[in-house]
Amino acid sequence: MSDETPGPDPERAETEDRGDAYGLDAAQVDAILAAVEAGAQDRLLELLAPLHAADTADLLEQIGPADREKLIRLWGDGFDGEVLTELEEGVRDEVLEVLDRKTLAQAVQDMETDDLVYLVEDLEAEEQDQILQHLEDADRHAVEASLQYDEDTAGRLMSREMVICPPHWTVGDAIDFMRAHEDLPETFYKVILADARMHVVGTVALGTIMAHRRDTALRELADTSPRLIPVDQSYEDVAYAFNQYHMVSAPVVDGDGRLVGVITIDDAMEVLEDEAEEDMKLLAGVGDEEISDTVWETARARFPWLAVNLVTAIVASLVISLFEATIAAIVALAVLMPIVASMGGNAATQTLTVAVRALATRDLTRANAMRIVRREALVGAGNGIAFALIVGVVGVIWFGTPMLGVVLGVAMVINLFVAGLSGILIPMALSKLGIDPALASGTFVTTVTDVVGFFAFLGLAAALLL
Amino acid sequence: MSDETPGPDPERAETEDRGDAYGLDAAQVDAILAAVEAGAQDRLLELLAPLHAADTADLLEQIGPADREKLIRLWGDGFDGEVLTELEEGVRDEVLEVLDRKTLAQAVQDMETDDLVYLVEDLEAEEQDQILQHLEDADRHAVEASLQYDEDTAGRLMSREMVICPPHWTVGDAIDFMRAHEDLPETFYKVILADARMHVVGTVALGTIMAHRRDTALRELADTSPRLIPVDQSYEDVAYAFNQYHMVSAPVVDGDGRLVGVITIDDAMEVLEDEAEEDMKLLAGVGDEEISDTVWETARARFPWLAVNLVTAIVASLVISLFEATIAAIVALAVLMPIVASMGGNAATQTLTVAVRALATRDLTRANAMRIVRREALVGAGNGIAFALIVGVVGVIWFGTPMLGVVLGVAMVINLFVAGLSGILIPMALSKLGIDPALASGTFVTTVTDVVGFFAFLGLAAALLL
Numbered sequence: 029m030s031d032e033t034p035g036p037d038p039e040r041a042e043t044e045d046r047g048d049a050y051g052l053d054a055a056q057v058d059a060i061l062a063a064v065e066a067g068a069q070d071r072l073l074e075l076l077a078p079l080h081a082a083d084t085a086d087l088l089e090q091i092g093p094a095d096r097e098k099l100i101r102l103w104g105d106g107f108d109g110e111v112l113t114e115l116e117e118g119v120r121d122e123v124l125e126v127l128d129r130k131t132l133a134q135a136v137q138d139m140e141t142d143d144l145v146y147l148v149e150d151l152e153a154e155e156q157d158q159i160l161q162h163l164e165d166a167d168r169h170a171v172e173a174s175l176q177y178d179e180d181t182a183g184r185l186m187s188r189e190m191v192i193c194p195p196h197w198t199v200g201d202a203i204d205f206m207r208a209h210e211d212l213p214e215t216f217y218k219v220i221l222a223d224a225r226m227h228v229v230g231t232v233a234l235g236t237i238m239a240h241r242r243d244t245a246l247r248e249l250a251d252t253s254p255r256l257i258p259v260d261q262s263y264e265d266v267a268y269a270f271n272q273y274h275m276v277s278a279p280v281v282d283g284d285g286r287l288v289g290v291i292t293i294d295d296a297m298e299v300l301e302d303e304a305e306e307d308m309k310l311l312a313g314v315g316d317e318e319i320s321d322t323v324w325e326t327a328r329a330r331f332p333w334l335a336v337n338l339v340t341a342i343v344a345s346l347v348i349s350l351f352e353a354t355i356a357a358i359v360a361l362a363v364l365m366p367i368v369a370s371m372g373g374n375a376a377t378q379t380l381t382v383a384v385r386a387l388a389t390r391d392l393t394r395a396n397a398m399r400i401v402r403r404e405a406l407v408g409a410g411n412g413i414a415f416a417l418i419v420g421v422v423g424v425i426w427f428g429t430p431m432l433g434v435v436l437g438v439a440m441v442i443n444l445f446v447a448g449l450s451g452i453l454i455p456m457a458l459s460k461l462g463i464d465p466a467l468a469s470g471t472f473v474t475t476v477t478d479v480v481g482f483f484a485f486l487g488l489a490a491a492l493l494l
Numbered sequence: 495m496s497d498e499t500p501g502p503d504p505e506r507a508e509t510e511d512r513g514d515a516y517g518l519d520a521a522q523v524d525a526i527l528a529a530v531e532a533g534a535q536d537r538l539l540e541l542l543a544p545l546h547a548a549d550t551a552d553l554l555e556q557i558g559p560a561d562r563e564k565l566i567r568l569w570g571d572g573f574d575g576e577v578l579t580e581l582e583e584g585v586r587d588e589v590l591e592v593l594d595r596k597t598l599a600q601a602v603q604d605m606e607t608d609d610l611v612y613l614v615e616d617l618e619a620e621e622q623d624q625i626l627q628h629l630e631d632a633d634r635h636a637v638e639a640s641l642q643y644d645e646d647t648a649g650r651l652m653s654r655e656m657v658i659c660p661p662h663w664t665v666g667d668a669i670d671f672m673r674a675h676e677d678l679p680e681t682f683y684k685v686i687l688a689d690a691r692m693h694v695v696g697t698v699a700l701g702t703i704m705a706h707r708r709d710t711a712l713r714e715l716a717d718t719s720p721r722l723i724p725v726d727q728s729y730e731d732v733a734y735a736f737n738q739y740h741m742v743s744a745p746v747v748d749g750d751g752r753l754v755g756v757i758t759i760d761d762a763m764e765v766l767e768d769e770a771e772e773d774m775k776l777l778a779g780v781g782d783e784e785i786s787d788t789v790w791e792t793a794r795a796r797f798p799w800l801a802v803n804l805v806t807a808i809v810a811s812l813v814i815s816l817f818e819a820t821i822a823a824i825v826a827l828a829v830l831m832p833i834v835a836s837m838g839g840n841a842a843t844q845t846l847t848v849a850v851r852a853l854a855t856r857d858l859t860r861a862n863a864m865r866i867v868r869r870e871a872l873v874g875a876g877n878g879i880a881f882a883l884i885v886g887v888v889g890v891i892w893f894g895t896p897m898l899g900v901v902l903g904v905a906m907v908i909n910l911f912v913a914g915l916s917g918i919l920i921p922m923a924l925s926k927l928g929i930d931p932a933l934a935s936g937t938f939v940t941t942v943t944d945v946v947g948f949f950a951f952l953g954l955a956a957a958l959l960l
Contacts, residue, residue: 050735054860082738090862203669206704215742216701217683234700235682238672269516271767272548274760276681294740297763301737304770305851311774312847313840319852319862323869327876330844334837334877338884341836349829355821362828363815366944369832370807371800374779378796381778385771386785390516395523396556396785403789410793411800418804478832 052083052090061091064099072102085114089320093122100126109135113143116318117150118325124155133162140214141170142187142295149175149184182266183259185299186280186289189213193246195221195229200242202232215292217276221250226286228256228279256281259288263299268390270296307388310466311381313337336471344369344478351486354494360427361489364436368485371415372443372477379404379451380473384466387459401452408448412441431493439485443477450476518549518556527557530565538568551580555786559588566592575601579609582784583616584791590621599628606680607636608653608761615641615650648732649725651765652746652755655679659712661687661695666708668698681758683742687716692752694722694745722747725754729765734856736762773854776932777847779803802937810835810944817952820960826893827955830902834951837881838909838943845870845917846939850932853925867918874914878907897958905951909943916942 056075063071076084088096088111100107100123107127112120112135124132136144136159144163148156148171156175160168170188177183190213193202202219206212219237221229230250240249255273257266257280269275270293280289309315313333317326348355348365355362383400386392392400420437424430454472455465522541529537542550554562554577566573566589573593578586578601590598602610602625610629614622614637626634636654643649656679659668668685672678685703687695696716706715721739723732723746735741736759746755775781779799783792814821814831821828849866852858858866886903890896920938921931 050731050738051856052859052861057859057861080739082740086857087861089857090859092865203704206701207707209705212701212705215699217742233681234704235672235678238669238700238703239675239678241673265516271763272516273546274548276683276760293759293763294742297737297759297766300763300767301770304767304774308770308774308777308851309847312777312843314844314847317848319848319857319866323872323876326869327873327880330841330873331877331880333844334840334881337840338833338837338881341833342888344832344836345829348832352825352829355828356825359818359822359828362821362825362831363811363818365828366814366832366835366948367804367807367811370810370944371804374800374803375796377778378780378799381775381780382783382785385774390518391552391555391785393518393523393556394520395518395553399558400785403792406789407793407796410789411797414793414797415800415804422808478836482832 052079052086057087057090060087060099061095064095064102067102069102069104072099073106076103076108081108081110082114084108084111085119088123089116089119089318096122097126105131105134107131107135109137109139110143112136112147113139116320118318118322119320120147121151124151129158132159136162137164140187140189141167141174142185144171145174145184149179177259180263181259182257182261182263182280182291183289185263185266185295186257186259186291187213187295188289189216190279190287190290191216191219192222192226192287193219195223195247195250197221197246198242199237199240199244199246199249202237202246203242215294216290217292218290219246220279220287220290221246222287228254228281228285228287230254231277231279233276254279256285257291259283264303266291267296267300267303271300303388307384307466310464311384311470313470340471340475340478343475344482347479347482348486350483351490354486354490358432358489358493360429360432361486364423364427364432365482365485367419368436368439368443369478369481371440372447372481373474375408375411375444376447376451376473376477377470379408379448380455380469383452383455384469387455387465392456397456401449401456404448404452405445406448408445408451409441412444415444416440429493432489435485435488435492439481439488442484443481446480447473447477518545518552523553523556526553526565527561530561530568533568535568535570538565539572542569542574547574547576548580550574550577551585554589555582555585555784562588563592571597571600573597573601575603575605576609578602578613579605582786584784584788585786586613587617590617595624598625602628603630606653606655607633607640608651610637611640611650615645643725646729647725648723648727648729648746648757649754651729651732651761652723652725652757653679653761654755655682656745656753656756657682657685658688658692658753659685661689661713661716663687663712664708665703665706665710665712665715668703668712669708681760682756683758685712686745686753686756687712688753694720694747694751694753696720697743697745699742720745722751723757725749730769732757733762733766733769737766769854773850773932776930777850777936779936806937806941806944809941810948813945813948814952816949817956820952820956824898824955824959826895826898827952830889830893830898831948831951833885834902834905834909835944835947837906838913838947839940841874841877841910842913842917842939842943843936845874845914846921846935849918849921850935853921853931858922863922867915867922870914870918871911872914874911874917875907878910881910882906895959898955901951901954901958905947905954908950909947912946913939913943 060075063075115123148159160171174184218231218233220231223229230252231254232246232250236249255269255278257278259280259282277290277292279287280291282288315329317329383392416437419440420433423436424433450473455469458465458468526541529541581589614625626637640650684697684699686697689695696718697720698712698716702715721735721744723744725746725748743756743758745753746757748754781795783795849858882903885906886899889902890899916939921935924931924934
């Protein structure tokens with residue numbers, strides 16, 4: 029950690045990359061906590077002033093609940109509303125409870141409507157009303173309109189603040205309009221050309237407008253077939269489109285093709301990262317937990333996944349119990365059997381992860397499905413044979429029984445082959461059934477490799493060694 | 495799948511969201527493959543014309559190598575250079591080999607320098623030269639300059655095409671300059687104010703320029719302390735900054751603080767997604783493999799991870815072998831022991847995944863480390879007790895030996911507690927040592943839970959049941 033004072037000072041960007049070039053510095057957190065502890069409001073405000081709202085939110089997430097409450101109270105009515113949009117849900121709810129109504133009312137008034145929607149959508153109706161009542165009528169209506177759309181759809185993600193021009197305007201008309209317009213969106217990259225019925229005729233990038241003479245017709249400069257986002261499109265599809273087509277902003281249209289809003293890349297970027305994180309956590313049997321969740325929330329959230337795993341572990345045990353007599357005769361089998369199951373589980377997880385990711389990024393499709401399944405089967409069989417030779421030798425050396433080495437080797441080939449096949453076929457099947465393959469694949473797949481691993485190894489042993 | 499003809503038709507965005515609203519359509523792939531098979535060049539060109547380069551790249555990745563080669567040859571000199579920047583490495587190398595030199599020369603001439611850098615950086619020196627020799631001098635020098643910077647640093651990610659204005663200019667000066675300038679960057683969102691020594695004085699968003707009168711001084715409109723990206727900053731830090739601070743573009747400066755380029759959000763978005771994907775794959779023991787890799791490449795890449803797992807599985811087996819006599823006396827132990835190990839492995843993976851993600855997103859820091867470690871220990875112990883009760887009862891009912899239930903239960907508490915602790919402490923320690931926690935944590939952690947699980951269960955059984 030560095031002891032340099034951070035903040036939005038251009039000089040600091042010139043210092044060497046130390047792996048913590050951004051974000052909060054431990055010394056800073058300590059100083060802020062000391063100010064909170066001492067009840068030194070001026071000092072606190074001075075320390076918070078240079079922080080970006082996202083960093084302040086991280087700070088609130090990282091300190092304990094008691095410090096959090098003290099900090100919010102000490103911060104008082106200078107509280108920055110943008111921090112609310114950067115907080116994760118659990119911490120945000122705590123902060124909302126601590127904030128006094130007047131501060132909250134002030135904090136929300138300057139927010140953009142898409143941030144407001146993000147802020148209130150998870151709140152209970154009563155809390156929603158408390159926030160909405162502080163807004164100006166236009167903003168409140170915009171937020172309420174967005175909340176009419178389904179969760180996790182473009183309607184919730186879009187902003188209603190946009191610059192729309194009639195298609196017959198010139199560059200000069202557009203510039204004059206923007207100069208005269210008091211309330212332009214905070215960030216916008218394109219002007220949208222729409223006709224009287226609000227149908228999108230095209231979009232013109234600001235850079236393009238800048239590069240042309242005042243008398244140039246906007247229509248001449250426009251991208252006349254921009255990708256339009258249907259207002260009911262899922263977050264996932266929106267993020268995919270932005271990422272795939274390197275989009276910066278896109279008009280959102282309703283079922284009748286009328287322009288209702290605009291989505292910008294920063295929103296899409298957030299969704300894209302969330303989706304990747306979600307898949308990663310689902311694969312590991314973790315829901316949408318956050319690092320700031322309490323012990324109770326975390327334990328409760330993880331319990332169901334462990335319970336499912338317990339069931340599959342018991343299924344595997346049942347398979348073993350079929351061979352109790354075999355194990356009683358040759359105890360070495362009990363020593364070696366976890367190796368086959370473990371290797372199968374790992375090989376399957378490798379295949380599974382690649383498959384889940386490829387499904388999410390739409391790199392695994394009907395066009396290559398058969399080839400990928402064949403590949404995974406061959407990879408499984410290939411590595412199966414390689415490891416069969418290794419463990420076969422290990423088995424012989426360790427226990428001095430050549431046939432035990434053969435059993436171990438053959439079981440390994442079988443299980444790695446099955447691991448490859450189930451690692452690809454199970455997520456594909458779940459995806460086809462409309463189930464998120466990241467959610468359920470892991471359990472199915474490791475159950476298969478445990479059962480097959482124990483059954484193949486102990487079954488072969490019973491047949492060949494007794 | 496839909497049989498509708500896709501393409502950049504605004505109408506299609508109005509159709510319902512079917513989960514495959516974007517990307518390639520199976521019918522389209524079939525049609526393209528049929529055209530390739532028939533050698534129908536006109537038909538092929540007609541089918542490829544409406545596709546975005548990213549979709550064409552996906553198509554090339556999804557079809558087999560033989561079809562790929564035929565398609566490229568049939569496409570001929572109309573080949574779209576942008577496709578090269580969208581392809582994953584393995585497929586791109588294949589395409590580069592098939593492309594004839596003249597087509598390649600044409601294809602690279604229109605590309606932006608950051609795309610060119612991305613294209614050539616992984617190529618061997620000889621192939622690099624082949625591409626570079628086709629570029630205009632200015633472009634070639636720009637690419638060669640970028641290649642001087644280390645891999646995976648801002649210098650490789652930035653574009654040298656930017657709009658720089660002297661700080662004393664007015665809005666009118668900037669607009670006149672851009673109108674007169676032939677070769678503006680393809681996309682840009684901000685004008686950079688830099689002094690004669692190329693030190694960044696501020697940035698002005700295009701939207702802000704548009705919104706003000708011609709005689710307004712740019713300096714008045716500027717963000718005078720923009721976050722600057724050091725040219726040697728890692729990809730990871732760059733992506734973090736864009737995501738954390740909702741940046742759209744950022745000036746890149748060298749060690750002397752001189753402006754050398756600009757990074758835009760689309761590049762950062764790609765890096766951000768790559769980082770999340772990389773962590774996800776590393777956790778599963780998969781390197782940077784792609785779905786289009788061959789059987790041999792895939793098997794070879796996965797072998798080392800499986801080999802490490804084999805070693806850890808053998809270590810676990812060695813622990814079991816310490817208790818051969820105990821198992822020989824009570825075979826039920828062999829049946830039940832995988833349950834304890836499996837639950838520990840799963841609980842550890844849950845903790846580990848959250849920890850790795852929190853380290854990557856910098857949500858796990860010195861400020862909250864102790865609290866999170868305590869939380870994970872408590873969660874482990876809590877779920878340990880819950881599952882101890884369940885498996886204890888299962889053990890008693892199944893085998894009718896109360897003491898076996900007690901052994902199973904106590905071993906479960908111990909292993910889930912250890913799973914929680916090792917799941918958080920091991921990635922934190924690796925991160926402190928400068929090792930990517932996603933890379934190595936999984937192996938360490940599951941070795942710990944296997945060893946502890948088997949040792950606790952069999953050791954307790956030896957002590958209490960014999």
